[in-house]
Amino acid sequence: MVAESPVSMAARTSPMERTVPGVRTMVGSLAGMAIGSEDGLRLDLDDWFARDLPELCVPWPPGGATEPALVLLNGRLASDLGLDPDALARPTGVAVLCGDAVPAGANPVAQAYAGHQFGGYSPRLGDGRALLLGELTTPAARRVDVHLKGSGRTPFARGGDGRAALGPMLREYLISEAMAALDIPTTRVLSVGTTGDLVRREELAPGAVLARVAASHLRVGTFQYAASLGDPDVVTRLVTHAATRHHPGALDADDPALALLDAVVEVQADLVARWSAVGFIHGVLNTDNVTISGETIDYGPCAFMDRHDPTTVFSSIDHGGRYAFGNQPSITLWNLARLAEALLGAMTGDVDANVASATEVLETFPDRYRRQLHGHYAAKLGFVATDDRPTDHAMSSVVGDLVDDLSAAMTSAQVDHTTFFRHLGRAAAGDDRPLADLVGDDAALLEWLERWRTVRLVDRRPAEVVSAAMDDVNPLYVPRNHLVEEALAAAVDGDLGACSDLLDVLADPFTQRPGLERYAEPAPASFGPYRTFCGT
Numbered sequence: 169m170v171a172e173s174p175v176s177m178a179a180r181t182s183p184m185e186r187t188v189p190g191v192r193t194m195v196g197s198l199a200g201m202a203i204g205s206e207d208g209l210r211l212d213l214d215d216w217f218a219r220d221l222p223e224l225c226v227p228w229p230p231g232g233a234t235e236p237a238l239v240l241l242n243g244r245l246a247s248d249l250g251l252d253p254d255a256l257a258r259p260t261g262v263a264v265l266c267g268d269a270v271p272a273g274a275n276p277v278a279q280a281y282a283g284h285q286f287g288g289y290s291p292r293l294g295d296g297r298a299l300l301l302g303e304l305t306t307p308a309a310r311r312v313d314v315h316l317k318g319s320g321r322t323p324f325a326r327g328g329d330g331r332a333a334l335g336p337m338l339r340e341y342l343i344s345e346a347m348a349a350l351d352i353p354t355t356r357v358l359s360v361g362t363t364g365d366l367v368r369r370e371e372l373a374p375g376a377v378l379a380r381v382a383a384s385h386l387r388v389g390t391f392q393y394a395a396s397l398g399d400p401d402v403v404t405r406l407v408t409h410a411a412t413r414h415h416p417g418a419l420d421a422d423d424p425a426l427a428l429l430d431a432v433v434e435v436q437a438d439l440v441a442r443w444s445a446v447g448f449i450h451g452v453l454n455t456d457n458v459t460i461s462g463e464t465i466d467y468g469p470c471a472f473m474d475r476h477d478p479t480t481v482f483s484s485i486d487h488g489g490r491y492a493f494g495n496q497p498s499i500t501l502w503n504l505a506r507l508a509e510a511l512l513g514a515m516t517g518d519v520d521a522n523v524a525s526a527t528e529v530l531e532t533f534p535d536r537y538r539r540q541l542h543g544h545y546a547a548k549l550g551f552v553a554t555d556d557r558p559t560d561h562a563m564s565s566v567v568g569d570l571v572d573d574l575s576a577a578m579t580s581a582q583v584d585h586t587t588f589f590r591h592l593g594r595a596a597a598g599d600d601r602p603l604a605d606l607v608g609d610d611a612a613l614l615e616w617l618e619r620w621r622t623v624r625l626v627d628r629r630p631a632e633v634v635s636a637a638m639d640d641v642n643p644l645y646v647p648r649n650h651l652v653e654e655a656l657a658a659a660v661d662g663d664l665g666a667c668s669d670l671l672d673v674l675a676d677p678f679t680q681r682p683g684l685e686r687y688a689e690p691a692p693a694s695f696g697p698y699r700t701f702c703g704t
């Protein structure tokens with residue numbers, strides 16, 4: 169984990185921008201663009217965030233689209249949100265989803281936030297190419313953000329064009345849907361549409377807009393920006409807003425800000441443990457990409473490992489490996505320390521007491537992460553508590569040692585992360601051949617497997633029951649990088665077939681289906697070293 173002191177005063181004393189630039193033309197800009205329910209689209213959006221925290225956003229209209237067109241619509245998600253997929257697919261719905269119109273009554277804003285990017289502090293980041301259209305209440309009484317990405321320049325654009333390219337937006341759709349099916353907290357994509365314009369990245373590419381749904385877009389960087397304004401009341405109101413929305417138990421605590429920190433530490437420990445279980449690498453784990461809700465956000469240079477190795481880095485801009493697979497827990501703790509710094513002024517004690525209290529909470533992260541990691545990996549290895557075989561302390565310790573030693577053994581054997589666990593499930597059922605072929609004669613992993621088999625003897629459950637339980641948590645299908653790139657390249661050229669097929673496979677990652685063998689295979693050697701890009 170991180171060796172440096174969790175809490176410092178640096179972020180509180182750094183020079184930071186004090187205000188969000190105001191915009192006076194909002195009403196006139198949107199007057200001719202509003203789409204009402206009479207057009208067949210019913211999208212009732214609240215603006216609670218904007219009303220509650222006007223210091224942290226700028227009212228701003230979407231930039232429009234020359235020729236808006238829908239590429240992919242997440243019909244199942246739309247229905248879960250209480251929206252009519254058919255209405256969304258009609259011209260009025262497409263106009264909203266592509267940033268060419270806004271629903272009647274909506275008050276879109278660009279949100280302000282700061283952030284540490286690769287360790288360097290930027291006092292003013294914000295939604296440079298994104299807008300919060302508003303908050304939607306679902307039929308299940310859950311409040312979610314509806315957010316556009318790639319909808320045009322805002323005051324936070326910092327010289328960028330405010331647009332997005334089709335390939336990266338489809339990547340976010342593919343990966344986030346895979347994460348949802350893997351039961352990993354995540355933002356979701358409602359749609360991807362094109363604007364009819366071209367954007368210049370490495371080369372010209374079709375312009376696109378992504379409509380994203382999230383529990384909220386509150387992040388560590390939101391608190392960093394609020395703290396920079398120098399008004400403790402803003403941070404206190406942000407604490408109340410965030411706790412009300414995500415961690416209501418914190419509101420009843422003696423120190424709500426400290427309780428909020430504690431809650432975020434817990435959900436982030438679980439989130440990163442879940443990433444580890446499936447071999448997911450975020451790739452750009454800056455403080456502005458760490459959510460208060462505990463959802464995964466921003467699928468830029470992300471990827472799934474094939475060969476297990478903690479030093480794996482895919483991002484083209486992560487030259488030092490700061491966000492390598494094995495560094496994600498320690499970097500998350502570092503980011504949470506930045507949240508603690510931003511919250512110090514809203515805590516109830518004096519400065520020294522607040523630093524001590526925040527440090528005490530942060531120091532619980534390693535144990536929380538390890539507990540979550542061991543829980544997820546114990547299930548992956550076939551060890552779960554049952555009525556006839558309670559997991560006592562000694563058993564938990566033995567399984568914990570197996571989990572702690574597994575990564576080094578897998579790295580030694582250079583085994584594929586996803587395939588190893590599926591073959592381990594077959595071995596639990598008595599079919600050792602696939603696992604033996606995968607492992608070969610690697611001494612470290614063979615020795616680990618002998619220990620695993622010895623511990624397995626304690627379990628009195630039928631072998632087929634254990635194997636089935638392992639298959640329920642060990643995916644067979646993940647977004648293999650070569651398949652993702654294949655699908656994206658075809659989609660940019662106008663063929664969505666590979667994208668649609670991959671989405672269908674990833675929607676049920678645990679069930680083996682005939683004819684889908686290629687989706688379970690690692691990348692061929694010809695795929696070569698893989699690099700991802702942030703897509704901005």
